[in-house]
Amino acid sequence: MPFALGAIMGQDCGRQGLADKATRGGGAAVTSEKAAGATSVLRRDQADMGWEYAPARESREIVSIAPEYGLFVNGDFGPAQGSKTFATVNPATEEPLARVALAGGRDVDRAVSAARTAYEQVWGPMPGAERAKYLYRIARILQERSREFAVLESIDNGKPIKETRDVDIPLAAAHFFYYAGWADKLDYAGFGPQPRPLGVAGQVIPWNFPLLMAAWKLAPALAAGNTCVLKPAETTPLSALLLAEVCQQAELPPGVVNVLTGAGETGAALVAHPGINKVAFTGSTEVGIAIAEAIAGSGKKLTLELGGKAANVVFDDAPVEQAIEGIVNGIFFNQGHVCCAGSRLLVQESVAEHVVERLRQRLTTLRLGDPLDKNTDIGAINSRQQLDKITELSAAGEAEGARRWSPPCELPKKGFWFAPTVFTGVSQSHRIAREEIFGPVLSVLTFRTPEEAVTKANNTPYGLSAGVWTEKGSRILWMAQKMRAGVVWANTYNRFDPASPFGGYRESGFGREGGRHGLAGYLDV
Numbered sequence: 001m002p003f004a005l006g007a008i009m010g011q012d013c014g015r016q017g018l019a020d021k022a023t024r025g026g027g028a029a030v031t032s033e034k035a036a037g038a039t040s041v042l043r044r045d046q047a048d049m050g051w052e053y054a055p056a057r058e059s060r061e062i063v064s065i066a067p068e069y070g071l072f073v074n075g076d077f078g079p080a081q082g083s084k085t086f087a088t089v090n091p092a093t094e095e096p097l098a099r100v101a102l103a104g105g106r107d108v109d110r111a112v113s114a115a116r117t118a119y120e121q122v123w124g125p126m127p128g129a130e131r132a133k134y135l136y137r138i139a140r141i142l143q144e145r146s147r148e149f150a151v152l153e154s155i156d157n158g159k160p161i162k163e164t165r166d167v168d169i170p171l172a173a174a175h176f177f178y179y180a181g182w183a184d185k186l187d188y189a190g191f192g193p194q195p196r197p198l199g200v201a202g203q204v205i206p207w208n209f210p211l212l213m214a215a216w217k218l219a220p221a222l223a224a225g226n227t228c229v230l231k232p233a234e235t236t237p238l239s240a241l242l243l244a245e246v247c248q249q250a251e252l253p254p255g256v257v258n259v260l261t262g263a264g265e266t267g268a269a270l271v272a273h274p275g276i277n278k279v280a281f282t283g284s285t286e287v288g289i290a291i292a293e294a295i296a297g298s299g300k301k302l303t304l305e306l307g308g309k310a311a312n313v314v315f316d317d318a319p320v321e322q323a324i325e326g327i328v329n330g331i332f333f334n335q336g337h338v339c340c341a342g343s344r345l346l347v348q349e350s351v352a353e354h355v356v357e358r359l360r361q362r363l364t365t366l367r368l369g370d371p372l373d374k375n376t377d378i379g380a381i382n383s384r385q386q387l388d389k390i391t392e393l394s395a396a397g398e399a400e401g402a403r404r405w406s407p408p409c410e411l412p413k414k415g416f417w418f419a420p421t422v423f424t425g426v427s428q429s430h431r432i433a434r435e436e437i438f439g440p441v442l443s444v445l446t447f448r449t450p451e452e453a454v455t456k457a458n459n460t461p462y463g464l465s466a467g468v469w470t471e472k473g474s475r476i477l478w479m480a481q482k483m484r485a486g487v488v489w490a491n492t493y494n495r496f497d498p499a500s501p502f503g504g505y506r507e508s509g510f511g512r513e514g515g516r517h518g519l520a521g522y523l524d525v
């Protein structure tokens, strides 16, 4: 599925004539005169044509957000110990959405014990064909309620509705469908006859694809016969709680899936709990390392899907217009909150000027704003904390001497926003070339030979993903072999399929999610 950002002329980026005005949040301004010239041409063209977009706002009516949410344990919602709660806010408006239960140690005990009982008495002994029926049911309900999920995810996360509608929710349903198909075929999955589940899985997920990450974790675990305790991210708990409702609707036996909302301490208590047999984590490398240390020697099986600093490599024979779309999707999809984002653009020197110029023109057409508007390409940054991190790293890029550019772009007054940003003149030692920014910020580097491209692409402690753009098939194969990345996309970027394994090397973690490989992490093999 291509993650295409709309090829439309922008209202917010490009049209409003702020070429010489620093923008809020990112402090970003157009710094290249040539680029500013290009954008003003675009603006004139648009004005001449009288292009205007009417608002196309998806209605919120389909979603009903309760003022308070409890923990989902043993098939029911209930308060946390001491009735502690925290707020979740809409990052596009800073509007408080709901109070959500904050799980503590005793709640973790309760959830793990419910999952253990369900594993031993119901889910573990259940034939795979029966388990599959529940997974199919969850998948179908996700499809039936997809609009509700899409709107809720956009409100709680800040990502554009066209992404939740066309990517997050359909892919989440697809994962349940896919793994439902495996539940009664585990004997033939290549792990030997009658592979056994591990028991209770503790799963901790991040905020960038809240429902999709829940599906990535739950679907293979359940198909393999495990029961689960899931900890969604603090800033995006609502879609996991709606998924818990779906589990009720699908009449999933109590205790098979439990959802504990809370902060980092809840996640730490969950992974350290002695009743857990498997830990699956997606998030930052720092927390992944802390988890690996915390459970070392416990015998728990561990899968870590951590950060990345992917190289998207464009050769001089690449189809430039396609590559531009791939570059844009690679780093500006989901506001760059993507572990496999193509955040380092490596362009062959002979075409670098042309590629950067076309990229700038393309960026002036992106529309930033209301995540619920169907024309929006770039939504809100998920939290103030993440906005601060992006702002700090971008400032470091300038301070270290890279050239910063953003399309003219007026940011909304409330909420957390950051203009799409491109750095040129980046050297490998710059922080913006080494650290995961996890925002809409692209660092452009150049190379002369394929060997240099490989060396630069691999010059990172991460190894999650990479892209290569060239018309030569042999070069694609050569690059894919040389680049140390779990996934290499050729003449495309950010394509996912439930049947395809995903995961990294080195500081990007270990273990694979998706496909037949994704089952291995939940089986005693």
Ligand code: NDP
Pocket: 204, 205, 206, 207, 208, 231, 232, 233, 234, 235, 262, 263, 264, 265, 266, 267, 268, 269, 271, 282, 283, 284, 285, 287, 288, 290, 291, 305, 306, 307, 308, 338, 339, 386, 389, 436, 437, 438
């Ligand atoms: P974290 O790694 O802190 O969070 C991921 C999940 O782990 C959340 O559910 C979090 O809870 C939980 N958690 C936090 N601390 C612990 C702990 N000690 N033990 C167990 N679970 C824990 O990511 P952040 O949200 O803080 O983002 C920080 C940076 O991480 C980002 O700027 C980005 O660079 C990177 N990141 C990378 C992701 C990826 O997919 N590669 C995804 C998300 C972030 P809570 O939300 O309550 O803190």
